[in-house]
Amino acid sequence: MQPATPTSSVLGDRSPADFLDTYWQERPLVVRDALPDFRSPLSPEELAGLACEDGVESRLILEEGGEHPWELRHGPFASEEFLHLPETHWTLLVQEVDRLIPEVGALLDRFRFLPDWRLDDVMVSYAPTHGTVGPHIDNYDVFLLQGAGHRRWQIGTEPVDDEEIVPDLDVRILADFEAEEEFVLGPGDLLYLPPRVAHYGVATDDQCMTYSVGFRAPRHQDLVGNFLQQAMDTVGPDARYSDPDLSPVDHPGEIHDDARQTVRRLLRDLVRDDDAIDQWFGQYLTRPGRDREAVPPETPVTDDELTDMLRAGHGLRPGPVSRLAFIEHDDGSVTLFANGSPIDLSPDRAYAARLVTGRQQIPSDALTPHLEDDAFVDLLVALINDGLLEWDAA
Structure with missing residues (x-):
């Protein structure tokens, strides 16, 4: 929808x-x-x-x-x-x-x-x-x-x-x-x-x-710098250059082709995985700016309370500090990114990402048809209790 x-x-x-x-x-x-x-x-x-x-x-x-x-x-x-x-x-x-x-x-x-x-x-x-x-x-x-x-x-x-x-x-x-x-x-x-x-x-x-x-128009320097920082975090802290097949060199001052190839492979492997790049990009784009954090509600909502409120006609809207976006994958599954955190949704639950993103008001009648899906209810409850969705007073 x-x-x-x-x-x-x-x-x-x-x-x-x-x-x-x-x-x-x-x-x-x-x-x-x-x-x-x-x-x-x-x-x-x-x-x-x-x-x-x-x-x-x-x-x-x-x-x-x-x-x-x-x-x-x-x-x-x-x-x-x-x-x-x-x-x-x-x-x-x-x-x-x-x-x-x-x-x-x-x-x-x-x-x-x-x-x-x-x-x-x-x-x-x-x-x-x-x-x-x-x-x-x-x-x-x-x-x-x-x-x-x-x-x-x-x-x-x-x-x-x-x-x-x-x-x-x-x-x-x-x-x-x-x-x-x-x-x-x-x-x-x-x-x-x-x-x-x-x-x-x-x-x-x-x-x-x-x-x-x-x-938003992120600087290329910021995009590259943030990606490389995350890529560094995926590299083992104790991993080091090694050359077990080293042969005698013709000249000790030369940087040999084998060494160059080894380093090229290390660096290229960091950007070869499209799924990893997409994962980083979704997290990067949905992190709130200006060092803000979402504020959870004083009283957490329960599954039953959510269901009752929605059935009574109360809709939802994004919280004051909320960035939600999603990426759809070839197999029909979706990754929903919520303030920098990825949430994986199976193909039969991918519909949820379209319901909770892309608008300032989420009417109750868009949500109530799916209240028999316990996992969907759990997702809404989690987003509300994390401060990413809130009740719409309109």
Whole structure:
């Protein structure tokens, strides 16, 4: 069973296939009334309240009115700090609001035409008039949805290969930004930007709230480094180079072909096993970012309690710190990856992976047909008691 398709698109009259073929990682796109009925689930005051909480990543950028131009401050903040901010020229940014506010997390369902593992988080920003973070580039794809108020955008149209940064500032601002397009976005309007396309957004009123849906783009160095670290862990700590068939050498200064072949085989064997690479990749992609850990419920749920709740119509949703993804194998079995841990599901239970991944709300009627499967119930109970799924209050 596939996750429910969103009832409206964020791409206007474009199909996901057309968007991916024409715009994705190629060129910017503005979609007017992408979500015409969207209203910011948060007020500026509520966003400021989140920025005061421990464990919430937040920033204040003051172009003017700080201790120096473009001052960067990191949260958590004391509420009194917001009382002393200047009237204009500052911006508050809060990361991972999707894990804090379910209504914001529901935005991710609008982007399910993209792989779940590529979705990073929803950052929400508030700025009074003239608030901005300056002209800059990001190294990842981003959809910028205007939630309230208006923001004027100036953008480039082509990725920037080598940028020049203004020196000695707290934030990375382009020194040579030249706009090629300019427009103002209002509530429900959307801007898509490919990686490394320069952009400069400035609030034009005191209600400006922008929802940034960012995407993960792991650096090759991080991928290779993490894989090699895991590969090292599979090599016996006492295993050493050996050459029992060594023959007399013609010249002691030469690194002989036999030695080179032995080391080549050692290294190639580390990357020859596709299943091992897939296993590592699934674990790597589902490990929570920012060193976060899922928090189990105070009272563990039992099999009977789960069954009763589902039959009563209560659905589930991902927990605040939950990354779930799966890989389907040739024999029909599936490996479900849950916050970096693999769970093997046999072919007759592979359906479970599709039910619990790929959406922000899992309705009870998608789960109740399978409650006679004890192993399926056990899986749901384990995910709930590990903090990876929770009851949906909607």
